[in-house]
Amino acid sequence: MKLPSLLRRTPFRLTLLFVALFAAAASAVLAYVYIASANEARAKAQADVTAEFEVLSGIYRERGPDALNVALVDRTIRGGSYLYTLMDADGGLITGNLTESPIDIVPRGTGDGGTVPVWETFTYTDNDASGRVIRPQSLGMQARLSGGEILFVGQSMGDTEAYLGRLTQALWAAMGIVLLLGLAGGLLVSRNLERAMGRLNSVVVAVQEGDLKARAPVRHSGDELDELGQGLNTMLDRLEGSMASIRHAGDAIAHDLRSPLTRMRAKLEVALIDAEAGKIDGTEALELALSEADDLLKTFNTVLAIARLQAAAGSGRTPDPAIFDAADLAADMAELYEPASEDKGLEFSAEIERGLMVSANQPFLAQALANIIDNAIKYTPVGGAVMLRARRRSSGEIEFSVTDTGPGVPEDDRERVIQRFVRLDNSRTEPGSGLGLSLVGAVMEAHGGRIVLDEGPGAYEGFGPGLRVALVLPAAEG
Amino acid sequence: MRILVVEDDAEAATAMVRGLTEAGHEVTHAVDGAFGLLEAQKGGYDVYVVDRMMPRLDGIGMVETLRKDGDQTPVLFLSALGEVEDRVVGLKAGGDDYLVKPYAFAELIARVEALSRRRETGSVATVLKVGDLEMNLIARTVHRAGQEIDLQPREFQLLEFLMRHAGQSVTRTMLLEKVWEYHFDPQTNVIDVHISRLRAKIDKGFDKAMLQTVRGAGYRLEA
Numbered sequence: 257m258k259l260p261s262l263l264r265r266t267p268f269r270l271t272l273l274f275v276a277l278f279a280a281a282a283s284a285v286l287a288y289v290y291i292a293s294a295n296e297a298r299a300k301a302q303a304d305v306t307a308e309f310e311v312l313s314g315i316y317r318e319r320g321p322d323a324l325n326v327a328l329v330d331r332t333i334r335g336g337s338y339l340y341t342l343m344d345a346d347g348g349l350i351t352g353n354l355t356e357s358p359i360d361i362v363p364r365g366t367g368d369g370g371t372v373p374v375w376e377t378f379t380y381t382d383n384d385a386s387g388r389v390i391r392p393q394s395l396g397m398q399a400r401l402s403g404g405e406i407l408f409v410g411q412s413m414g415d416t417e418a419y420l421g422r423l424t425q426a427l428w429a430a431m432g433i434v435l436l437l438g439l440a441g442g443l444l445v446s447r448n449l450e451r452a453m454g455r456l457n458s459v460v461v462a463v464q465e466g467d468l469k470a471r472a473p474v475r476h477s478g479d480e481l482d483e484l485g486q487g488l489n490t491m492l493d494r495l496e497g498s499m500a501s502i503r504h505a506g507d508a509i510a511h512d513l514r515s516p517l518t519r520m521r522a523k524l525e526v527a528l529i530d531a532e533a534g535k536i537d538g539t540e541a542l543e544l545a546l547s548e549a550d551d552l553l554k555t556f557n558t559v560l561a562i563a564r565l566q567a568a569a570g571s572g573r574t575p576d577p578a579i580f581d582a583a584d585l586a587a588d589m590a591e592l593y594e595p596a597s598e599d600k601g602l603e604f605s606a607e608i609e610r611g612l613m614v615s616a617n618q619p620f621l622a623q624a625l626a627n628i629i630d631n632a633i634k635y636t637p638v639g640g641a642v643m644l645r646a647r648r649r650s651s652g653e654i655e656f657s658v659t660d661t662g663p664g665v666p667e668d669d670r671e672r673v674i675q676r677f678v679r680l681d682n683s684r685t686e687p688g689s690g691l692g693l694s695l696v697g698a699v700m701e702a703h704g705g706r707i708v709l710d711e712g713p714g715a716y717e718g719f720g721p722g723l724r725v726a727l728v729l730p731a732a733e734g
Numbered sequence: 735m736r737i738l739v740v741e742d743d744a745e746a747a748t749a750m751v752r753g754l755t756e757a758g759h760e761v762t763h764a765v766d767g768a769f770g771l772l773e774a775q776k777g778g779y780d781v782y783v784v785d786r787m788m789p790r791l792d793g794i795g796m797v798e799t800l801r802k803d804g805d806q807t808p809v810l811f812l813s814a815l816g817e818v819e820d821r822v823v824g825l826k827a828g829g830d831d832y833l834v835k836p837y838a839f840a841e842l843i844a845r846v847e848a849l850s851r852r853r854e855t856g857s858v859a860t861v862l863k864v865g866d867l868e869m870n871l872i873a874r875t876v877h878r879a880g881q882e883i884d885l886q887p888r889e890f891q892l893l894e895f896l897m898r899h900a901g902q903s904v905t906r907t908m909l910l911e912k913v914w915e916y917h918f919d920p921q922t923n924v925i926d927v928h929i930s931r932l933r934a935k936i937d938k939g940f941d942k943a944m945l946q947t948v949r950g951a952g953y954r955l956e957a
Contacts, residue, residue: 618818
């Protein structure tokens with residue numbers, strides 16, 4: 257992995273950002289500790305110096321300049337942490353372990369009696385225990401005593417200095433380690449993510465290039481990348497499924513249209529021969545051609561509708577569903593078909609329960625009902641009966657059924673008649689494409705329902721045994 | 735009647751112009767939505783017949799623009815897209831009727847003529863009169879030559895539609911769509927049976943048969 261490309265990677269960028277944030281936070285802590293410690297050291301030195309000065313000026317007040325001198329000599333010999341300089345009123349050195357006060361001599365008349373001391377931070381040159389020259393940071397105060405002598409007292413803040421130095425060093429070191437570890441961690445995370453993303457990416461690329469079979473490896477680790485991979489796979493499965501069903505539908509349409517086209521061509525050829533022979537005139541031939549074209553168009557639309565419904569069933573979604581009362585639909589259908597049925601000399605009756613809410617594609621469901629009612633009217637001989645029922649089954653499903661007293665369909669053929677273009681021998685004299693029940697089946701499939709064919713009321717007086725076609729579909733939820 | 739046909743398929747357009755002209759209408763053809771829009775904005779048309787899918791400006795866009803400009807001329811959409819949602823999109827965009835390709839000329843002409851009439855009868859009439867046939871929409875009664883005719887509710891609706899389009903051909907599909915409000919193929923002649931029952935009620939015993947069959951098209955109520 258080259259560095260410039262690495263810099264563009266999200267995980268690595270995030271790592272860098274976090275490392276930088278950490279460094280900033282560490283610096284802030286460092287600065288705070290430093291300032292706080294420095295202030296404390298200064299305050300302590302100031303308090304110490306003030307106290308020492310009070311003690312010394314007390315000695316001066318009570319026992320005079322000589323006693324102070326003695327005390328200072330004594331302290332210098334004993335060696336403490338304090339620095340002293342005692343000067344006469346003109347600034348001449350009297351005694352002290354510091355030969356020259358680091359603070360300028362204030363003019364006489366100022367600070368008399370030690371009232372207004374002057375403070376100053378300074379450094380002085382000294383040797384430490386091992387003999388090295390050091391210049392510790394120090395703090396001192398200076399004031400005139402009541403007799404006019406000038407006393408300076410100071411103290412090194414050296415100890416604090418060293419402590420802070422060590423602290424600073426440690427923090428810098430820690431920061432360095434954090435930076436190193438952070439960068440290394442970032443690289444590692446980046447590379448891992450890079451690999452995982454690479455695997456997903458190669459699937460996407462493969463699909464782009466047309467390989468719908470490509471799938472992302474899934475480790476079942478439950479992390480987001482794994483979930484993404486699983487999601488990608490599910491999506492591809494769906495896509496592949498619908499592609500397959502489209503291809504299947506295309507094949508089916510091509511196959512289904514070949515026979516009606518062949519039929520149409522043959523009929524037109526016969527018409528042409530007849531027209532040439534003068535048996536029919538040109539207008540008749542054209543009218544025949546037109547009606548053949550219309551039939552073919554009808555067949556085509558039906559085949560297309562079946563394909564669309566089957567694709568919908570495959571994806572588990574009803575096309576353009578609406579929630580409506582199927583009882584109204586059934587009543588309208590009964591009203592629409594009753595006259596045609598009675599005209600044919602059939603007794604038509606309807607039994608419709610109220611309140612049958614369904615979520616369905618209304619035109620398709622209407623078409624399905626129309627097809628089975630039309631079939632019943634078509635195949636029932638004069639004097640028979642057709643009955644439409646719509647009810648809620650005990651299972652809660654909605655059921656439409658059409659029962660007739662026609663010849664029925666033998667049990668062995670019931671599965672077969674739902675297939676496309678299947679027409680039973682005794683029905684060939686009736687007009688029809690053989691797609692009616694296939695469409696009904698496809699409509700039910702797309703609604704998560706089913707079509708059930710049963711025997712009708714049984715044989716009697718030359719009628720029957722009849723057919724009962726039931727359409728069962730789930731009721732609308734809620 | 736002046737009709738603007740907006741259709742990009744040259745052959746389909748030629749046939750349509752021919753058919754509508756034969757039926758006695760004055761037809762102008764525009765080759766796409768943009769030209770259609772320009773032509774429509776000149777004004778003076780009774781009906782627009784608009785293909786849904788065209789290059790440049792499609793039919794939906796064209797009709798939406800016209801409706802925004804306040805043009806209320808009736809629109810018949812033609813489309814190869816025949817699913818429910820396509821129909822809904824067309825009607826939402828401001829279409830008044832929707833015909834799926836391919837269609838029979840008789841169907842196209844009947845629908846175009848029905849649309850033009852629709853605008854004229856926009857006022858709220860309580861009584862419809864065609865010849866000696868009279869329909870009271872409030873009392874829901876029908877009289878022919880003063881003689882009351884008893885109709886079932888659906889027969890009343892059917893006759894109302896025919897009376898509103900008196901003198902025009904209406905197709906079986908139109909009747910199923912406008913009177914029953916269903917969009918499906920009834921397979922058999924169910925509409926014919928309803929018509930013949932209605933005919934038996936309004937024409938039986940009278941010299942003149944008002945409800946006529948138009949060959950290859952459908953029905954027409956004549957005064």
